[in-house]
Amino acid sequence: MRLAVRFATTLLRGASQVYLQNHPATGALFLLAIAWAAASGHDLDIIIGAVVGLAVGTVTAILLDVEVGSVGQGLYGFNALLTGIALPTFLPNTAHLWILLVAGTAVTAIITLAIGNIAQEWGVPPLTSPFVLTTWLLLLAAYQFRNAHAASLGPPRLPSPIDAHAAHANLTPGSFCAAVLRGVAQVSLLDNWGSGLFILAGLAVSSAWAAVYALGGSLVATLYALWVGADAGLTTKGLYAFSAVLTAVALGTVFYPVTGRTAVYALLGTLFAVVVQAALDTALSPVGVATLTAPFVVATWLFLIPARDHAPIIGHTRLRDRLLSPHDGPPPES
Amino acid sequence: MRLAVRFATTLLRGASQVYLQNHPATGALFLLAIAWAAASGHDLDIIIGAVVGLAVGTVTAILLDVEVGSVGQGLYGFNALLTGIALPTFLPNTAHLWILLVAGTAVTAIITLAIGNIAQEWGVPPLTSPFVLTTWLLLLAAYQFRNAHAASLGPPRLPSPIDAHAAHANLTPGSFCAAVLRGVAQVSLLDNWGSGLFILAGLAVSSAWAAVYALGGSLVATLYALWVGADAGLTTKGLYAFSAVLTAVALGTVFYPVTGRTAVYALLGTLFAVVVQAALDTALSPVGVATLTAPFVVATWLFLIPARDHAPIIGHTRLRDRLLSPHDGPPPES
Amino acid sequence: MRLAVRFATTLLRGASQVYLQNHPATGALFLLAIAWAAASGHDLDIIIGAVVGLAVGTVTAILLDVEVGSVGQGLYGFNALLTGIALPTFLPNTAHLWILLVAGTAVTAIITLAIGNIAQEWGVPPLTSPFVLTTWLLLLAAYQFRNAHAASLGPPRLPSPIDAHAAHANLTPGSFCAAVLRGVAQVSLLDNWGSGLFILAGLAVSSAWAAVYALGGSLVATLYALWVGADAGLTTKGLYAFSAVLTAVALGTVFYPVTGRTAVYALLGTLFAVVVQAALDTALSPVGVATLTAPFVVATWLFLIPARDHAPIIGHTRLRDRLLSPHDGPPPES
Missing domain, CATH: 1.10.3430.10 (Ammonium transporter AmtB like domains)
Known part of the structure; x- marks a missing residue:
């Protein structure tokens, strides 16, 4: 029971991370926003896709033994949630769509880890790039897959x-x-x-x-x-x-x-x-x-x-420091 | 003589690296596979291109004073070998083709070093990306070069x-x-x-x-x-x-x-x-x-x-560790 | 007064960095080259754009508190200078062009910092990539902006x-x-x-x-x-x-x-x-x-x-060292 509550909280935090927040109530309101649009547009696929993506992404990270703190903040759910909305938005509702959606949201979590490792060296988080990359690949591929009916995309021009x-x-x-x-x-x-x-x-x-x-x-x-x-x-x-x-x-x-x-x-x-x-x-x-x-x-x-570069770093002399300094340094070497 | 044997072994290991192996006999069978296809298709250019590429790539790495251990494993040969097959496959047999092939396979070895240095920070090898990048550039360029006759490519659409x-x-x-x-x-x-x-x-x-x-x-x-x-x-x-x-x-x-x-x-x-x-x-x-x-x-x-992220790292708490632990830790901070 | 001279020198060094130099007189001759082409072509926009870009890029770096040594070498001016030439070259002279030019050259300086941080890990400087990236984005965007009149670009084919x-x-x-x-x-x-x-x-x-x-x-x-x-x-x-x-x-x-x-x-x-x-x-x-x-x-x-890889590194054995060595080492492990 406590595990179920904690898992649900993780999912709600994941939903809130779409807008870079980390709060379960925020996530609940975001899911309500998706449900509202789904109900208004008579298109329930997008709320189902969102929840499936959120859950699959998070479970994938758990199965991969990712560090539990970042999983708990919902960091492996929000990109997968967005992939789960995008696929039913751009591709028609077929059995293949839902297979692509489950596999694709699992891959989104893996790509979140990959881009996270690269972006970490630049001092930045992956943001929504795993969602963008996965969804681009799946949509581009849909042009070549008869069972994915890509006619709803594009047209390229x-x-x-x-x-x-x-x-x-x-x-x-x-x-x-x-x-x-x-x-x-x-x-x-x-x-x-x-x-x-x-x-x-x-x-x-x-x-x-x-x-x-x-x-x-x-x-x-x-x-x-x-x-x-x-x-x-x-x-x-x-x-x-x-x-x-x-x-x-x-x-x-x-x-x-x-x-x-x-x-x-x-x-x-x-x-x-x-x-x-x-x-x-x-x-x-x-x-x-x-x-x-x-x-x-x-x-x-x-x-x-x-x-x-915005903050003073070791050996870093800013212009304002130099101007305020009593001893004016030499000009830069030519 | 010993040097010739060692060089030949290096080339065979290089051929085997196309499929991520490091074994001379495997490389010999791979070269046989290329020769078989060349003979079946009456297109000897591809086996000549493969061997020339393999040799030029390896010699380029030696001339650049690359660390001899990685050269000996064939790591500077396999991408150049693939470039050496790709160019005669997509471009017609002219004098310019063979100049492009020799220069291009040397550049493939240089790009192997460049991408190797970048990919090392991500903890992965360059795989076949140097072949892909070099060959893409040469094939794209062929559209603009009258002497490279790009009509056999594409057509773009x-x-x-x-x-x-x-x-x-x-x-x-x-x-x-x-x-x-x-x-x-x-x-x-x-x-x-x-x-x-x-x-x-x-x-x-x-x-x-x-x-x-x-x-x-x-x-x-x-x-x-x-x-x-x-x-x-x-x-x-x-x-x-x-x-x-x-x-x-x-x-x-x-x-x-x-x-x-x-x-x-x-x-x-x-x-x-x-x-x-x-x-x-x-x-x-x-x-x-x-x-x-x-x-x-x-x-x-x-x-x-x-x-x-798959293996436990320092300070890394996996969900299964936490579940098995006698003291259930606090939930993630909000 | 000393500050004005130092700022002008920084701008001239920035101009010289276009060709990877760091010398005020060189920068002055480069600006003369731009002025000459502007006068010959009855197109003064490009020299105005160049000087505005050079100044805006440098001032942006100063406002961002970037380390003063690299600012003084003109490293935040030359990419912005090139952006300042490129925009009037490809887009017609409107009020929106000059707003894009000022904002775009400021962004060029920010992108110089961003790419500089990434490229530093590869051991290379950003070169002119900040100019290329910023200008590509602005020119591509011009196709979608009525007030930027992109008809002078392309046409795409x-x-x-x-x-x-x-x-x-x-x-x-x-x-x-x-x-x-x-x-x-x-x-x-x-x-x-x-x-x-x-x-x-x-x-x-x-x-x-x-x-x-x-x-x-x-x-x-x-x-x-x-x-x-x-x-x-x-x-x-x-x-x-x-x-x-x-x-x-x-x-x-x-x-x-x-x-x-x-x-x-x-x-x-x-x-x-x-x-x-x-x-x-x-x-x-x-x-x-x-x-x-x-x-x-x-x-x-x-x-x-x-x-x-060109220079001997720790644990790096080059082929020529091995051949000259009295003790011939073992062959690479299979």
Whole structure:
């Protein structure tokens, strides 16, 4: 009984890690957000896939004898949860889908270990890269597998500059707010503004700042996408905002302390995530798969890996130290 | 004289490393497999290219003063050997081909050192990635070089979902067995089931388990490709099996001990290699080059890099230890 | 005042780092080369972009409290300088361009820190990879942003083998020399042989060998491209030579000592850079962006990372040591 409770808690923590939190109640609200979108869209596969993925990923880590502390924080569940939502979203409901889903979420946990070991040397966590890599491979493979019916993907096409018509947005205050909330929900591939509200509530339970930065990240990204003339249909669906949401939460509240200085840094990173979103939309167009949360991973890694240079290190002389120093040192050697 | 014998032994060990072995007789049987395919196909270029590549790669490592122990195990020969087979396979026989082949196999040895240094930090060997990277670059470049006549490559095209006709397989027991044996031979780009027999014999000389896993890997991959409705022409040629063959040998017999537990892990990795094969077929379609053994490298690296987490490490508490412990520890911190 | 002089010196050193030098006068001549091309082409944006990028990149590093020694050597300026030239070269002059340019050159400095931390583990510097990555992302994104007008890019197309007409070169001695000098200038995206002369003069101020290797690298690459039948229009514009120029300087004079042995190694690396140039032209064709200096980065990293194996390391027995040793060691274990 105690074991069952502890396992359920681990799963809920895993769900909360999708937005970089570690709190069972937050995870419960996130699962509710997925269930809400599933019920609204008459598509129960995504909540079943999410729970199956969460459980399979966590059990795989236990079977592999992974260190129990990190398992208990849900670190092997959240990527598998996302894989479990993505596969029913992009592939039709067949027996093969569910075999791919179980095997694929187990592989997601293995890839979490692999990327975790590599990223550890750079001083950063794997974030959602195991979900992105596994899902990309499974979706790309679906083009070659008759039983996976890839017709719902893509279609692959060469990129072309956006035309004025596609960039034209016709938003009301209501549809703008819905777009911002959809941006929060699209992190979990949910095209539903109500789910965005559940998720913000879940974030607020764990960390008020996380909720503020998630909403702020979505707002900034949506405004930037509108101003720059990105595809209005994508912007309205929150598809320019979701990676920016995670980037804002990660850089502004989780990995750096909440200060004015890091707020500016996180703002630059959030805008950069929108650029990376557009860039990967172009780059993946010929192979016909979605970016998933890859823009978040790229932007956040690039803004996190320099972290060790931000703080004084051994033998590290910062300009401000030198200017304040009574003895002005020699100029750099030529 | 002694030096000549030692050099010849090094070359034979290098040939055996293509299938992750380290045994001169195995290497001799592998070279025989290549010669057999060359004679059957009236295409002597591939055996000449293989031997030239093997020698150039090994001599390059010696000239670069690489540590003699690893040179003696053939570790700088096998990738160059594969490059030496691939170039005459994909490019027509011109003077420029042989210049590219000599320079390219020397570069393969240099890239073996480069990737070896990077992969060492992840606790894994470079596998066949130096061959894959060098050959990709040379084949992609051939599109831009009039003297390299790239018309035999590709053609580049946007991926599209496989149709029912292409996925329809019409196999007899005989053609099924030939497909499985071709899978073993296609590791070395040989479309010849007889070569597969030579290679299995060579593996058996070095390690009976390696031969069993190679055959089993090809069998599992071929069955999975048929079941999932992959392109029947490719499956019959062994092109869905060859990366799975190497993955099965690597995970099941070389880098993990042969146990029931690792057999399950290797089985999952082998099936994953088939998925990666299909995924890279899609991803490389627009640029018109073959996957080579990249699916093996990707699948095996991703399943090997977590190795350090499989065994108890310092400060590592596994779930089973905790459950068996008389004092039940506290739950993970929130 | 002293601070202003020191800042200006840092900027000039940054400009000189584009060709891997560290000398203010060299940097001044490089800026003159850019100004010359800007004046010749009636396109002042590129010199403004270069200076803005150089300043923004350096100031960003100072604001991030990066170690002052590396800032003073200009290591956070040169990639941003190149981003500052590339954006006005590929995108039209709008308000959004200059916002992207300021934000993008700040991000270039952050990415310099990120890649610097990763590449440090491989024992190599980031070279121009931060410029390449940032600019690729911004150019790919421009396809999706109406306000960035990406029509001047690409167009994206599937690669096809070069035809005899495109490969046919009709050069005079004068146009050949101009092509070689353009190769030197195209490192900074300058299609101007006069700029090549300024750059060679700047290199000679810092290092005579660097000037010799830059000219030699461009000569070798241009001859190889002509012989192999590459696109004559690209070769005449120096577009097969610029990455080879940097590779020759880096391998032949900066990171290895100038010896006959390293000259041969640098020659192989220089030819390899031409192959990588052609390969990336093919690979990037479907997504419609230029290679920038990525061929230099790939070729130079692959030829630099093995450096630790070239010198005797602990427990490292080289073949020549063994042959000269009075006691011949045992053969390698099977």
